[in-house]
Amino acid sequence: MSASASSDEESDFKEISSTNYQRVQDKVAKISYADGIADGREKVFQDSFDEGFENGFKTGFELAKLSAFYETMKNAGTENVAFNIEQETYEQLKLADATDKTHFKYLDHQGAPLNIISDKQRTYVDNLLESLGQKIPTTTNLFKSSKDSRVNVV
Template sequence: MSITGESFSDDEDFKKLTQANFRKIRNKSAKIGYADGVSNGQEETFQSAFDMGYVDGLRTGFEFEKYQAFYNSSSTVEIQDEGLNQEKSLFINMAMPSATDESHRRFFEYEKETPSTISGHQKNYVDNFLQQCQRTLPLTTSLLATKNSVE
């Protein structure tokens, strides 16, 4: 069986068409794969950053608010302990902003850094606050100490 010029041309055309279609499919697959990878990476990064921010925000709010709540509730009852009364005055002089105040958020100072770095700054900020309370308000800190608080 001999190959005529016409059938040879048809085979070549079919081969070229098949290769062109394969390239198009491969390129589209690569683009879709890239887009999926970018999307998945963004989702993972956003979720990870959200998780860190949630933990940091909860800890910050909890640690600051427990002192506020303690002293606010002590206004309705008379404290018999002179040391706690003195610490209450010291706490008032600390003029601590509300736990939800933006001044407690380290994000605004370090927004160009990675989420884990910002989280580290937030942790240090809360740790410094707890150390200040330990020095200034030792009786209150002892009463309010939690497992993960100042040691």
């Protein structure tokens, strides 16, 4: 009987071990799945945040530097005719503050994919800067980096 009892214990042990192994395997699979979802969300959120931050920063920075420049020139009492004319032109444009919601295109395209919104924002800023470059060229040329003004020599 002891051989039979030992065999029963062994089969019971194998059955319990198999059941426990399956439980552990199921828990690991669930945890791994949850971790994968969390990692995926985190990556998407981070990438989206990075892109939105870059677009928002560029928009705000480009608009604020013109406003700050003209405010500084006004406070300094500069008598430069070209800048004074461009300052008047800039003031006539009545651009909203850099942080005003009219400059941020995500409000116009809610529900659109982030890459579309980002493209719309970049296009808006590029078009605005190009327009300002035509209307106030002396000032905008001051802010161009050497990278922007390089000429390719062949």
